[in-house]
Amino acid sequence: MTVCTRFAPSPTGYLHVGGVRTALYSWLYAKKTGGRFILRIEDTDRERSTQASVDAILAGMAWLGLDYDAGPFYQTQRFERYHAVIQQLLAEGKAYHCYCTKERLDNLRETQMQAKQKPRYDRHCLHHPQDKPAGVQPVVRFKNPQVGAVVFKDLIKGVISINNSELDDLIIARSDGAPTYNLTVVVDDWDMCITHVIRGDDHINNTPRQINILQALGATLPAYAHVPMILGDDGQRLSKRHGAVSVLQYQEAGFLPQALLNYLVRLGWAHGDQEVFSIEQMIDLFEIESVNKAPSAFNTEKLLWLNQHYIKTLPADVVAEHLMPQMDALGLAVAQEGAPPLAAVVQLQAERAKTLKEMAQNSRYFFQDVIELDETAVKKHFRAHLLAPMTDLYHALAALHDWTAAAIHQVIVDIAAQHVVNMGKIAQPLRIAVTGRSMSPSIDATVALLGKPRTLNRLQHALVVLTALPN
Ligand code: GLU
Numbered sequence: 001m002t003v004c005t006r007f008a009p010s011p012t013g014y015l016h017v018g019g020v021r022t023a024l025y026s027w028l029y030a031k032k033t034g035g036r037f038i039l040r041i042e043d044t045d046r047e048r049s050t051q052a053s054v055d056a057i058l059a060g061m062a063w064l065g066l067d068y069d070a071g072p073f074y075q076t077q078r079f080e081r082y083h084a085v086i087q088q089l090l091a092e093g094k095a096y097h098c099y100c101t102k103e104r105l106d107n108l109r110e111t112q113m114q115a116k117q118k119p120r121y122d123r124h125c126l127h128h129p130q131d132k133p134a135g136v137q138p139v140v141r142f143k144n145p146q147v148g149a150v151v152f153k154d155l156i157k158g159v160i161s162i163n164n165s166e167l168d169d170l171i172i173a174r175s176d177g178a179p180t181y182n183l184t185v186v187v188d189d190w191d192m193c194i195t196h197v198i199r200g201d202d203h204i205n206n207t208p209r210q211i212n213i214l215q216a217l218g219a220t221l222p223a224y225a226h227v228p229m230i231l232g233d234d235g236q237r238l239s240k241r242h243g244a245v246s247v248l249q250y251q252e253a254g255f256l257p258q259a260l261l262n263y264l265v266r267l268g269w270a271h272g273d274q275e276v277f278s279i280e281q282m283i284d285l286f287e288i289e290s291v292n293k294a295p296s297a298f299n300t301e302k303l304l305w306l307n308q309h310y311i312k313t314l315p316a317d318v319v320a321e322h323l324m325p326q327m328d329a330l331g332l333a334v335a336q337e338g339a340p341p342l343a344a345v346v347q348l349q350a351e352r353a354k355t356l357k358e359m360a361q362n363s364r365y366f367f368q369d370v371i372e373l374d375e376t377a378v379k380k381h382f383r384a385h386l387l388a389p390m391t392d393l394y395h396a397l398a399a400l401h402d403w404t405a406a407a408i409h410q411v412i413v414d415i416a417a418q419h420v421v422n423m424g425k426i427a428q429p430l431r432i433a434v435t436g437r438s439m440s441p442s443i444d445a446t447v448a449l450l451g452k453p454r455t456l457n458r459l460q461h462a463l464v465v466l467t468a469l470p471n
Helices: 019-031 050-066 073-091 102-114 182-192 206-216 247-252 257-266 279-285 300-311 316-329 341-354 354-359 377-381 384-398 405-418 423-435 443-450 452-467
Strands: 004-007 037-043 070-074 095-100 138-144 149-156 158-163 172-173 196-200 223-227
Touching: 004 196, 019 037, 019 050, 019 196, 019 223, 019 247, 019 257, 019 279, 037 050, 037 138, 050 247, 050 257, 070 073, 073 095, 073 138, 073 182, 138 443, 158 206, 172 182, 182 206, 196 279, 206 354, 223 247, 223 354, 247 257, 257 279, 257 300, 300 341, 316 341, 316 354, 316 443, 341 443, 377 423, 384 405, 384 423, 384 452, 405 423, 405 443, 423 443, 443 452
Parallel strands: 004 037, 037 070, 196 223
Antiparallel strands: 095 138, 138 172, 149 158
């Protein structure tokens, strides 16, 4: 039997990191077992589903590299099939029409609550099929078994047993004929030959109901794994008020997909005390059975640590590819003449940036024609007496043919020696002159990468500023 897993988001909002972790676990399980992974968009709630949300799901999956072997399937395109199954259940006496008004159901509920009973449908319409009030469009209810229990072994939570007496005859088609969530999921999992349903544990109460419907249809039951939720730092379910929860927000904030995937796989699952996992290692080592039963708390610091780890260790051209959109967002043209290759910028900046957004912001000066000099830095480091050494520095660099970090370093050392000043007294104004700021990677490497024309241009401008200073 080929393993088949699925990710089945409802497109009613952003793609939540919790959803992505579930998707990742499903994806890993399929990869690990040589199985298939399916993407299914559960868009039957037409009022709340939006195309923007579908787009966010597809973009998020693509960004993370969570590829699917089939899909995306859209439930709204499968209504005929759901109707056929509902008709089949009706014809086989496994489902029935219910004409009860809201008023009757409310009264029933009220009476049961007062009698301290669990509110549930009393099967009035099953027992009185002739009771069909004129003008009422019926719903369809599934005839849930009355006795016995649904017992299944959840791959994460262990054996779960629910008495059928706890379960209602749930509505599988609304009065307008629209199928409900539990019905569509069951039909899809069945039709798509899903062998392992890996999903958030907010669905655990639906599972016994779905198992009963699957059994009524004579379908083979999948295995289930319910993944605990992710909490914020205050112990509450992770939500917007804790900060970013949408995957695309993490992309915008400058996280690498490798870092987010690594972070999410570890959140709620461990392999000894290993923290860093390549995709290949994740596939190799991941075990759904060892996912934690308890919820896990999101820790942005750890995610940042992993992000920096990947910024430093992934090949620079891979990081550069992900840096590109950040540069675009800042309006910086990367592919212009005279600008250094982005991968070289990544190599230079890798040690100093926790996010790609930070890296982009710190790399502006490589891609700008004109830079602004930070006023505070200028005030602190530009001194009138530096005009002579800085002028000599300009000429020495202008005469330099071997435009490498080592040669540039030597020029700075020589000029400092000639003028009997500390090297920093030269290097810092040079840094401010060429980057506009008082912090950058090592100045010789920065100047080397910036290139001769831009360096000389900027130094010339700095000389003008120095000339204008009072003695
Ligand atoms: N569409 C459901 C959701 O987004 C998931 C259903 C399932 O995985 O069975 O919560």
